[in-house]
Amino acid sequence: MASLLLLRHARAAWAEPGMRDFDRPLDTTGRVDADAMGAVLAISGTTPDLVVCSGARRARETWEAVAKHLHPTCQAIFTDELYATDAAGYLALIRSHAGSKALMLVGHNPMIEDVCFAIATDGDQAAKDARAGGFPACGLALIDMRGSLADAAPGVGFLEAFHSPTEF
Numbered sequence: 354m355a356s357l358l359l360l361r362h363a364r365a366a367w368a369e370p371g372m373r374d375f376d377r378p379l380d381t382t383g384r385v386d387a388d389a390m391g392a393v394l395a396i397s398g399t400t401p402d403l404v405v406c407s408g409a410r411r412a413r414e415t416w417e418a419v420a421k422h423l424h425p426t427c428q429a430i431f432t433d434e435l436y437a438t439d440a441a442g443y444l445a446l447i448r449s450h451a452g453s454k455a456l457m458l459v460g461h462n463p464m465i466e467d468v469c470f471a472i473a474t475d476g477d478q479a480a481k482d483a484r485a486g487g488f489p490a491c492g493l494a495l496i497d498m499r500g501s502l503a504d505a506a507p508g509v510g511f512l513e514a515f516h517s518p519t520e521f
Contacts, residue, residue, distance in 0.1 A: 355498040357447065357472070357510060358394075358401055358457035360419065361465045363387040363491035363518075365411040375436060379414045386491040386518040387415045391422035393516050399495055401457035403428050403450060407435035409461070415491065416459045435460040440467035444505055451503035462488055469494045469512075472505060476512025483515040491518045 363383035368374060379387065394400070400423050406416045408431045416429060434446060435458065443464050450456050458465070466488035473496045476484075484494065496510040 354500060355451075355453065355502045356399055356401075356455040357494075357496040357498050357502065357505070358399065358455065359465050359469050359488075359494040359496065360390070360415065360457060360459045361462055361488050361490055361492050362407070362409070362412040362415040362459060363390070363418070365490075375409050375433075377409075377411050379411050379418075383411070383415070383490065384418060387418035388421070389518065389521045390491050390493055390516065391419035393521070394419060394493065395422040397495065397514065399455060400424055401427055401453075401455045403430070403453040403455075404457045404459060405430050405432060405435065405446060405450065406459040407431070407461060408433040409436045412436075412459045412461070419459075435464075438464070440464045440471065443468045444472075447505040448503050451501050453502060456502055465492075469496070471507040472496060472498075472510040473512035474508045475510075477514065480512045480515040483517060484512065489517050489519070492516065
């Protein structure tokens, strides 16, 4: 069985004049939340063996803050595809990393939320209740795929836990 971890980037600052959306950094709250989410992930005992992170600055900065709390051998791949694609593209990317036992995507809404709700229609009731209000900035879903990531599709996952920055 494989695990899928979906992490939405933390809260970003507004773009400065002339700045591309892609280049927006985390704001102060976002940096604090990302660091705290890294601690939550470390405590959970679920560590990704592979991270696929959006190339957008706010996603990279989120991953860097989280990564400080995890084992240094965790491999990260950065791709602009997570910034530019839709939920179907996220699913295809998940399937393309079928060899991973615990894959984390660090991406954007609405795609992260759409994928989470589609894949994990079943789950722990507390986790489903926590997710019911949507997928906040720096929200983290831990999904048991009940099989290979190659089979990622609507309804195949079980939502084990859902963490939000409002918890801390």
